[in-house]
Amino acid sequence: MSLSGKLPRAGLGSLVLIAAVLGGGVVAFAYTAGWLSPGRLTPERMIEAFAPPSGAALGHRRNHAKGICFTGTFEANGNGAELSRAKVFEQGRYQALGRFNLGTTDPNAVDATVRVRGLGLQITAADGEEWRTAMINPPFFAVSTPQAFHDLLIASGKKDPEAMKAFIAANPEFSAFAAWAKTAPWTGSYAEEPYHSLNSFIFTDAKGRDRTVRWSLLPSAQPVPVSQADLEKRGPDYLEQEITERIRAAGPLRWTMVTTVAEPGDPTADPSKAWPENRRKVQVGTLIVQRIEPERDGPCRDVNFDPTVLPQGIRVSDDPFPAARSSVYRRSYDLRAAEAKDYPRTGTAKP
Amino acid sequence: MTNAPRRFALIQRLLHWLMAVCILAMLFIGAGMVSTVAPKYLPLILVHKTLGFTLLILVLIRLALRLYYGAPPLPADLPGAMKLGARLSHQLLYGLMIVMPLLGLGMLWAAAYPVVLYGGFQIPALLPQSDGVHTLLWNAHVYLGFAFFALVLLHVAAGLFHALVRRDGVFETISLLRPRNRMTAAE
Numbered sequence A: 001m002s003l004s005g006k007l008p009r010a011g012l013g014s015l016v017l018i019a020a021v022l023g024g025g026v027v028a029f030a031y032t033a034g035w036l037s038p039g040r041l042t043p044e045r046m047i048e049a050f051a052p053p054s055g056a057a058l059g060h061r062r063n064h065a066k067g068i069c070f071t072g073t074f075e076a077n078g079n080g081a082e083l084s085r086a087k088v089f090e091q092g093r094y095q096a097l098g099r100f101n102l103g104t105t106d107p108n109a110v111d112a113t114v115r116v117r118g119l120g121l122q123i124t125a126a127d128g129e130e131w132r133t134a135m136i137n138p139p140f141f142a143v144s145t146p147q148a149f150h151d152l153l154i155a156s157g158k159k160d161p162e163a164m165k166a167f168i169a170a171n172p173e174f175s176a177f178a179a180w181a182k183t184a185p186w187t188g189s190y191a192e193e194p195y196h197s198l199n200s201f202i203f204t205d206a207k208g209r210d211r212t213v214r215w216s217l218l219p220s221a222q223p224v225p226v227s228q229a230d231l232e233k234r235g236p237d238y239l240e241q242e243i244t245e246r247i248r249a250a251g252p253l254r255w256t257m258v259t260t261v262a263e264p265g266d267p268t269a270d271p272s273k274a275w276p277e278n279r280r281k282v283q284v285g286t287l288i289v290q291r292i293e294p295e296r297d298g299p300c301r302d303v304n305f306d307p308t309v310l311p312q313g314i315r316v317s318d319d320p321f322p323a324a325r326s327s328v329y330r331r332s333y334d335l336r337a338a339e340a341k342d343y344p345r346t347g348t349a350k351p
Numbered sequence B: 001m002t003n004a005p006r007r008f009a010l011i012q013r014l015l016h017w018l019m020a021v022c023i024l025a026m027l028f029i030g031a032g033m034v035s036t037v038a039p040k041y042l043p044l045i046l047v048h049k050t051l052g053f054t055l056l057i058l059v060l061i062r063l064a065l066r067l068y069y070g071a072p073p074l075p076a077d078l079p080g081a082m083k084l085g086a087r088l089s090h091q092l093l094y095g096l097m098i099v100m101p102l103l104g105l106g107m108l109w110a111a112a113y114p115v116v117l118y119g120g121f122q123i124p125a126l127l128p129q130s131d132g133v134h135t136l137l138w139n140a141h142v143y144l145g146f147a148f149f150a151l152v153l154l155h156v157a158a159g160l161f162h163a164l165v166r167r168d169g170v171f172e173t174i175s176l177l178r179p180r181n182r183m184t185a186a187e
């Protein structure tokens, strides 16, 4: 029974069928991987949009690249348990690790040139379950959708002034953010800033009831406004020096964590829209920052503050940002870990 | 060889097809999820991790069954090169079925990223964070993923070749359906 004896009977048809199955498989795979859809918003394209003309800073975060690590404690007062069954809301003290940072792609940026300040935070429950969040100081986000954020990065990277005009025309929500950026007072310390989740999430209580919330960290330090020019005079890395010195001199720093509960009809899917002031607010605990360490060898370097790392009792809402951020932060982490030799650790720590 | 089975045991055949569907799904989910920032990214990666981990357990069961039941012999008239190709490709497929989930898990462990599966089931990290290890495992997961897909395509082509062109009974050894026309060596 030789091969050649069989072929005529089986016919060319079978071979064509086999070829079609293989070809179809390859095409379907290529389509799924986005290779046939150059318009798809992929994490790669988002990362490319961040890169300055000189190229990304290798080994560093692709955004919020300048930062400094902290460690401390999250002290839950127990009030949060009424909103969410997450263990970190049960009264008690939980390990906290985080990073003060600036919303820039340049790890050597001059502090006074960066408008947005951020805080990455990881709270670990007693059994090791983690909650990660990355928050910023403006009271609402610049744009309504991840696609609009991409378009903003592209437009603001162009020299042509018409590009930004066209962007704002297409994304009018940006003007509120532009106004905030222009008028909100600057402070001279990470300790004097509030940090907001901006994205909404769903808290589930012990009875299974869902509530959509956002959370904020409100500083106990009194904000002292400074002009941008004065801040610039204090030096390019003033904020990192200041926070280190402040803790050395005055001890731990505190923020109150406040969750705001949405009411039906509130824009839960759009972080560029603040919710009305009179929404129910619950103070769930206090973040106590005890120790500052430089990023290079610090404990926050290797953490991806992916806002979708959530404990049982918190999950994502209809806000499209956390998913987009998770996908892009993963990519950013993959890249910066692979480039670690371009941002070498100084030694004693791990390889 | 005389008492070698004529077909794979039913449980082996069931596992083959169940895992075939799931592995194809894994490859497509993997490629799809890393190329999107849409909300579906989160359910996709959750399924990817959960199903991938489940497949790791299934392949171990499958290998145990394989050792216990063995496999039907290939047709005596199959050219030696094809027999070798079949044996090697099957070993590679088994290897990839074991290695891919391990790489996926290891990659997340080495990134200090909690591995939480469907239902909140958390797998403790067995590796410490390491840039070097993460990069190695990540690259391996990506490139072996593509190699896996290529090998599966080759395997499907070979399977269809047996079924449609050679009609030598090899496909019937793994098929879930009763063979329609029993093949005999004399046919």
Ligand code: HEM
Pocket: A046, A060, A061, A062, A063, A064, A067, A099, A100, A101, A117, A118, A119, A120, A134, A135, A136, A141, A145, A146, A149, A196, A197, A198, A199, A271, A303, A304, A305, A321, A324, A325, A328, A329, A332, A333, A336
């Ligand atoms: C689609 C929209 C967004 C994209 C593409 C994006 C992108 C990124 C990237 C690539 C990083 C670096 C991640 C890493 O390597 O670990 C990052 C960090 C960060 N992002 Fe976003 N981001 C987005 C939206 C937001 C929003 C809405 C907020 C605040 C509410 C935010 C706050 C932060 C903060 C605070 C960090 C620094 C975290 C850290 O210290 O590691 N981002 N972002």
Ligand code: HEM
Pocket: B016, B019, B020, B021, B023, B024, B066, B071, B072, B074, B086, B090, B091, B093, B094, B097, B152, B155, B156, B157, B158, B159, B160, B162, B170, B171, B172, B173, B174
């Ligand atoms: C992801 C998909 C698949 C994987 C990972 C896979 C894996 C395997 C493995 C490891 C074997 C060897 C069994 C053993 O000797 O213990 C096998 C046998 C076989 N597979 Fe698949 N398979 C897949 C899909 C398919 C498909 C779609 C077909 C359909 C054409 C197919 C047809 C066959 C046939 C005909 C055999 C029997 C070979 C023999 O008797 O030696 N497989 N498969």
Ligand code: HEM
Pocket: A330, A331, A334, B023, B026, B027, B028, B029, B030, B031, B034, B048, B049, B050, B051, B052, B053, B055, B097, B100, B101, B102, B103, B104, B105, B108, B115, B138, B141, B142, B145, B146, B148
């Ligand atoms: C049979 C098992 C598996 C197969 C066939 C598979 C396949 C794939 C493929 C094709 C990709 C896309 C690679 C790319 O184009 O970049 C991928 C990515 C990924 N897989 Fe898997 N995978 C498997 C198991 C797992 C498991 C068990 C986990 C974790 C628990 C996992 C975690 C991941 C992650 C996190 C990514 C994204 C990698 C990145 O770009 O950061 N995989 N996988």
